[in-house]
Amino acid sequence: MLQRRCTLLILLFLIGTTTLARADVTAGSPELDAIFTQFVEGKTTQRTEALDDLAASGRDDTRLLLNAILEGDLMLHKPSSSIVWATKEGRQYQIQSLDRTGSVDTAGRRDVKRLKLDNRLRSYLRDLIAGLGLRSADPVERLAAISALMGKPDSMADELLTELLNAEEDANVKAALTSLLARKQVGSSIAAERVQGLVILRDDLSPDSRRLVSQLANNDPDNTVKEAALAVQQAQEGKVTLYGWLETLFFGLSLGSILVLAAIGLAISFGVMGVINMAHGELIMLGAYCTWAMQQLLPNSLTASLLLSIPVAFIFTGLVGILIERTVIRFLYGRPLETLLATFGISLILQQLVRTFVSSQNVPVANPPFMSGVIEFNSVFSLTLNRLYILAFCLVVFALLLALLKRSRFGLEVRAVSQNRAMARAMGVRSARIDSLTFGLGAGIAGIAGVALSQVTNVGPNLGQAYIVDSFMVVVFGGVGNLWGTLISGMTLGIANKIMEPWAGAILAKILVLVFLIMFIQKRPRGLFPQRGRAVDAS
Amino acid sequence: MSIQRTHQSRTSTLLFVIVLMATLIGVTVCNQLPESHPLHVGNYMITLLGKYLTYAILAVSVDLVWGYLGILSLGHAAFFALGGYAMGMHLMRQIGDRGVYGNPDLPDFMVFLNWTELPWYWLGFDNFAFTALMILLVPGLLAFVFGWFAFRSRVNGVYLSIITQALTYALMLAFFRNEMGLGGNNGLTDFRELLGFDLRSDEVRLGLFLASGIALLFVYLLCNVILRSRLGKVSIAIRDAEDRTRFIGYRVEHVKLALFTLSAMIAGLAGALYVPQVGIINPGEFSPLNSIEVVVWVAIGGRGTLYGAVLGAIGVNYAKTWFTGAYPEAWLFALGLLFVLVTLVLPKGVAGLFKRAKTGTSPS
Numbered sequence: 059m060l061q062r063r064c065t066l067l068i069l070l071f072l073i074g075t076t077t078l079a080r081a082d083v084t085a086g087s088p089e090l091d092a093i094f095t096q097f098v099e100g101k102t103t104q105r106t107e108a109l110d111d112l113a114a115s116g117r118d119d120t121r122l123l124l125n126a127i128l129e130g131d132l133m134l135h136k137p138s139s140s141i142v143w144a145t146k147e148g149r150q151y152q153i154q155s156l157d158r159t160g161s162v163d164t165a166g167r168r169d170v171k172r173l174k175l176d177n178r179l180r181s182y183l184r185d186l187i188a189g190l191g192l193r194s195a196d197p198v199e200r201l202a203a204i205s206a207l208m209g210k211p212d213s214m215a216d217e218l219l220t221e222l223l224n225a226e227e228d229a230n231v232k233a234a235l236t237s238l239l240a241r242k243q244v245g246s247s248i249a250a251e252r253v254q255g256l257v258i259l260r261d262d263l264s265p266d267s268r269r270l271v272s273q274l275a276n277n278d279p280d281n282t283v284k285e286a287a288l289a290v291q292q293a294q295e296g297k298v299t300l301y302g303w304l305e306t307l308f309f310g311l312s313l314g315s316i317l318v319l320a321a322i323g324l325a326i327s328f329g330v331m332g333v334i335n336m337a338h339g340e341l342i343m344l345g346a347y348c349t350w351a352m353q354q355l356l357p358n359s360l361t362a363s364l365l366l367s368i369p370v371a372f373i374f375t376g377l378v379g380i381l382i383e384r385t386v387i388r389f390l391y392g393r394p395l396e397t398l399l400a401t402f403g404i405s406l407i408l409q410q411l412v413r414t415f416v417s418s419q420n421v422p423v424a425n426p427p428f429m430s431g432v433i434e435f436n437s438v439f440s441l442t443l444n445r446l447y448i449l450a451f452c453l454v455v456f457a458l459l460l461a462l463l464k465r466s467r468f469g470l471e472v473r474a475v476s477q478n479r480a481m482a483r484a485m486g487v488r489s490a491r492i493d494s495l496t497f498g499l500g501a502g503i504a505g506i507a508g509v510a511l512s513q514v515t516n517v518g519p520n521l522g523q524a525y526i527v528d529s530f531m532v533v534v535f536g537g538v539g540n541l542w543g544t545l546i547s548g549m550t551l552g553i554a555n556k557i558m559e560p561w562a563g564a565i566l567a568k569i570l571v572l573v574f575l576i577m578f579i580q581k582r583p584r585g586l587f588p589q590r591g592r593a594v595d596a597s
Numbered sequence: 598m599s600i601q602r603t604h605q606s607r608t609s610t611l612l613f614v615i616v617l618m619a620t621l622i623g624v625t626v627c628n629q630l631p632e633s634h635p636l637h638v639g640n641y642m643i644t645l646l647g648k649y650l651t652y653a654i655l656a657v658s659v660d661l662v663w664g665y666l667g668i669l670s671l672g673h674a675a676f677f678a679l680g681g682y683a684m685g686m687h688l689m690r691q692i693g694d695r696g697v698y699g700n701p702d703l704p705d706f707m708v709f710l711n712w713t714e715l716p717w718y719w720l721g722f723d724n725f726a727f728t729a730l731m732i733l734l735v736p737g738l739l740a741f742v743f744g745w746f747a748f749r750s751r752v753n754g755v756y757l758s759i760i761t762q763a764l765t766y767a768l769m770l771a772f773f774r775n776e777m778g779l780g781g782n783n784g785l786t787d788f789r790e791l792l793g794f795d796l797r798s799d800e801v802r803l804g805l806f807l808a809s810g811i812a813l814l815f816v817y818l819l820c821n822v823i824l825r826s827r828l829g830k831v832s833i834a835i836r837d838a839e840d841r842t843r844f845i846g847y848r849v850e851h852v853k854l855a856l857f858t859l860s861a862m863i864a865g866l867a868g869a870l871y872v873p874q875v876g877i878i879n880p881g882e883f884s885p886l887n888s889i890e891v892v893v894w895v896a897i898g899g900r901g902t903l904y905g906a907v908l909g910a911i912g913v914n915y916a917k918t919w920f921t922g923a924y925p926e927a928w929l930f931a932l933g934l935l936f937v938l939v940t941l942v943l944p945k946g947v948a949g950l951f952k953r954a955k956t957g958t959s960p961s
Contacts, residue, residue: 403936
């Protein structure tokens with residue numbers, strides 16, 4: 059036992075002497091040579107001093123070097139006793155001089171040596187890097203450095219913080235610094251400072267700010283602080299509730315915009331023409347598959363393929379719609395129940411076509427980069443970009459459609475045919491052609507809806523089925539033949555669904571909305587905004 | 598349109614009864630023949646035919662309201678499934694402690710969900726008489742409440758069709774939830790016996806087939822009697838001219854409500870006979886597609902003729918069994934084409950073809 063311990067000591071001694079005996083380390087410049095020599099060969103305190111020197115050296119790449127030491131990217135090359143960048147390549151290392159100007163060499167595993175770090179040094183390094191980040195010229199870097207310190211505000215000296223606050227010009231960084239200051243003040247031993255901190259924290263809704271406030275509200279020994287904390291807590295809770303409602307509203311509008319997009323094509327074929335198109339859901343599905351097909355054709359530019367798939371889907375599903383109208387629906391005008399059955403048959407055929415010729419599985423549709431992302435207002439309220447775009451897209455489609463029906467010659471003829479076919483024909487409107495085009499328009503808009511849906515849901519042969527009942531409900535709830543009714547009813551149903559979801563669960567909320575709709579239609583069979591006057595059918 | 602042409606003639610009813618009885622007796626006899634005999638009907642075929650007969654009952658119930666009252670219900674599968682669930686609950690209770698978990702008080706899925714006691718709506722389903730009552734009452738009550746509101750506020754035409762579809766869709770979503778206490782996604786299955794008879798034995802399968810046939814006969818004759826009565830004549834009047842019937846002084850919504858409720862009860866009976874034969878009931882039975890398929894059977898067979906509905910149900914389902922065996926890919930194409938062709942070319946269905954052949958005139 060004793061013998062082994064002696065061997066160990068001798069071994070340690072040998073290692074120690076070899077280190078000490080080595081010549082100075084070179085690192086490219088006299089200043090760095092000295093710093094790294096001290097870091098490699100010195101004892102603990104000398105090593106931290108060396109790091110301090112490096113941090114204070116004012117070089118451009120100071121943070122880079124400190125980071126590299128922390129991450130282990132810098133190593134000592136023993137044959138030349140120089141500090142080098144080293145990356146592992148198989149069983150060897152690629153090495154390059156510190157200024158990155160020299161050629162890349164390879165070195166054996168035994169020729170390089172890691173710069174030794176212990177946990178204390180690592181955390182010292184992190185603090186140094188954060189401190190340097192605080193003084194960086196780039197506001198984004200400063201913000202990142204402050205965020206890193208948010209959890210442990212006491213690691214920053216008061217003087218430094220006030221100095222930084224006074225010097226800061228960027229508003230975001232200033233806000234972050236203020237809230238860091240508040241976190242420090244809240245932990246202070248002076249009651250007045252704690253109250254000051256609380257005042258600042260009032261506007262900060264992040265979870266840890268709320269946790270700090272509630273700690274003070276529950277446990278603070280000083281009564282005035284306790285009261286102030288309680289008041290701040292209430293204010294914060296009020297705001298969180300408010301933003302919670304805003305978020306529900308946004309989710310509701312987002313769901314509503316999807317419902318409106320899905321239903322608006324139906325509002326045309328059902329509302330304007332009186333045709334029950336059960337294949338509407340499958341036209342939406344075809345639109346979604348158009349997006350997929352465009353992405354297969356242009357795999358390298360997601361944005362372009364998505365934008366192109368809007369007209370492609372419109373034209374393709376529009377043509378499919380015209381084909382359906384010419385071959386089937388034309389013969390069934392005035393027999394709505396038969397139309398319903400025939401179009402249901404068409405929906406089965408379209409589904410099976412996709413299953414047979416594409417796949418019975420879902421197909422992958424990617425989101426282009428501009429669609430993914432979040433707009434963050436504060437830590438409890440943020441809007442996802444894809445939902446925001448779909449909401450905007452829905453409103454644009456709606457506005458264009460409204461303009462087309464209300465302001466164009468085509469829209470005039472559509473309305474004329476839907477109100478009085480015989481009279482319209484007598485005035486020279488080619489009603490059969492208008493029928494085809496109107497149905498094609500409804501189908502084309504279903505295709506566009508499919509493009510939007512492909513960005514938020516799975517694209518598969520069953521996509522349309524999930525939306526057909528909902529779409530009919532939206533149209534009937536809004537009042538048949540009324541585009542504004544469709545918009546309002548879709549949004550209302552979306553919001554109602556999302557309001558009920560938290561306490562009822564997603565499925566039950568949907569069931570409740572359906573039950574409500576069934577009751578509503580029985581109370582007001584013609585929907586929220588019924589057609590009045592001559593346009594109302596006699597039946 | 599004369600009344601004679603729209604309701605069942607005595608000869609066609611007699612013919613139907615004779616053919617159905619002959620089929621039931623014939624199939625039973627053929628089932629008893631030795632397996633090597635060329636006319637032998639296997640037990641698989643018996644169960645299949647029994648299933649078709651329950652579908653035929655369902656089709657008759659849809660034809661009663663669509664063909665004779667003008668209400669296109671896209672939610673009749675809901676009543677069918679409710680009857681089926683009532684029967685399924687009784688069959689679950691009959692399992693007793695022979696389930697996987699061996700719990701004498703709770704069905705397996707409740708043990709699995711860590712439920713400790715039976716929900717109140719399961720009480721009474723141990724009793725067959727109570728179950729039989731529920732098989733008729735639950736669908737009947739739902740149809741009554743739904744119809745009460747719908748017909749009183751004069752929801753009709755496609756609006757009614759769409760909300761019946763929403764009804765069955767909502768029920769499907771509800772039954773998929775485990776919290777309903779009805780087996781959730783998996784539904785009710787693993788049945789063992791009914792009234793002490795082992796459901797897996799060949800004799801009981803034959804018995805269920807015969808029971809379905811007799812139920813069909815009973816339902817057929819019942820509908821026939823109703824349609825011959827004053828009620829039936831008013832219902833046809835409502836189908837053809839609702840407003841005029843109302844103005845003459847008939848309470849249209851009462852007639853509609855009565856027939857719609859009766860139709861739902863018949864559908865429930867069909868579901869109850871269906872479940873022990875197929876051995877499972879799950880929320881998929883509520884899916885809107887099922888309801889629409891029933892409508893197509895009726896449309897193909899011939900809406901407005903009871904025997905047409907029976908013919909359509911059995912014919913389409915036989916085709917489905919054959920297609921899904923031979924060309925599984927092609928079935929939906931075939932069904933879709935059937936939908937389109939029947940509405941375009943055969944608005945009166947196969948029964949319309951018979952009539953045309955008999956009278957020698959073409960339908961208008």
